[in-house]
Amino acid sequence: MAQLQPSPKLQALLKDFQQIASMSGYLNHSFDPPQLRLFFTLYGRVMVASPAQGLALTPQLQAWCDALSARLREGSSCAIMPPQVQVSAPQTMPDGRDYLVATLTFNTKVTETSYLRIRTAVLAAYQDAVKMREEGFTEGPRVAPEETPLG
Numbered sequence: 001m002a003q004l005q006p007s008p009k010l011q012a013l014l015k016d017f018q019q020i021a022s023m024s025g026y027l028n029h030s031f032d033p034p035q036l037r038l039f040f041t042l043y044g045r046v047m048v049a050s051p052a053q054g055l056a057l058t059p060q061l062q063a064w065c066d067a068l069s070a071r072l073r074e075g076s077s078c079a080i081m082p083p084q085v086q087v088s089a090p091q092t093m094p095d096g097r098d099y100l101v102a103t104l105t106f107n108t109k110v111t112e113t114s115y116l117r118i119r120t121a122v123l124a125a126y127q128d129a130v131k132m133r134e135e136g137f138t139e140g141p142r143v144a145p146e147e148t149p150l151g
Contacts, residue, residue, distance in 0.1 A: 005033070006031040006033050006036065007033065007034070007112070009112050010031065010033070010034070010035075010036045010110075010112065013036060013110060013112070013115050013119075014029055014036055014038075016119065017029075017038055017110075017119065017122065020119070020122055020123050020126050021040055021041075021042075021122075021126065023126040023127070023129070023130050024042060024043050024044070024045075024126050024129035024130050025040060025041045025042040025043050025126065025129070026040075026041050027039065027040050027041070032109070034111055034112070035109045035110065036109070036110045036111075037107065037108075037109050037110075038107060038108050038109075038110060039105070039106075039107045040104075040105065040106050040107065040108075041103060041104070041105050042068075042103070042104040042105075042106075042125060042126060042129055043101055043102070043103055043129060044061065044064060044065065044068070044101070044102040044103075044104070044128075044129045044132050044133070045099055045100070045101045045102075045129075045132070045133045046061060046099060046100050046132055046133070046136050046137060047097060047098070047099050047136060048090060048098045048099060048100060049098070050090075050098055051090040051092075051098055053090075053098075054089075054090030054098055054099070054100045055089075055090060057137065058087055058100065060137055061087050061100050061102050062085070062087050062102070064102070064132065064137070065083075065085040065087065065102045065104060066085070068083075068104065068125055068128060068129075069082065069083040069085065069104065069106075071121065071124065071125065072106060072121050072122070072125050074121075075117065075120060075121030075124065076108065076117055076118045076121040076122075077117055079108050079109070079110075079114060079117065079118050080106050080107070080108040080118065080121060080122070081106060081107050081108065082106070083104045083105060083106035084104070084105045084106070085102060085104050086102070086103045087100065087101075087102045087103075088100060088101045088102070088103075104125075
């Protein structure tokens with residue numbers, strides 16, 4: 001009979017990915033031993049001075065999403081499927097501050113032997129989202145090949 005329960009290793013990997021996703025999004029999953037299916041949602045938020053500035057920054061946010069999507073694919077050796085990207089219209093928080101949000105949804109299958117490169121790519125993406133949320137657009141998206149970690 002087929003293995004019904006995921007291995008302790010896959011369960012531990014899920015907890016690791018859930019911690020990463022909690023940085024700036026969330027994660028759904030299903031076990032399909034010997035694989036773990038992961039369905040990520042990542043939020044990239046940038047604060048803006050006004051809705052007009054938000055509209056002006058929309059192309060830059062889209063470029064950030066495109067660069068992040070490419071890095072996810074390349075960093076995971078294409079184990080991560082192409083992300084779906086949605087950039088919102090400018091929104092206003094209850095305290096009156098304006099912001100833009102990009103939502104990236106992507107999925108992958110992880111095995112005990114493939115998790116490291118996927119984890120590295122996903123961690124970098126969520127760290128980029130946190131950096132943008134905290135600092136806004138500083139130098140634009142990282143797209144230069146020399147800045148992409150090898151490995």
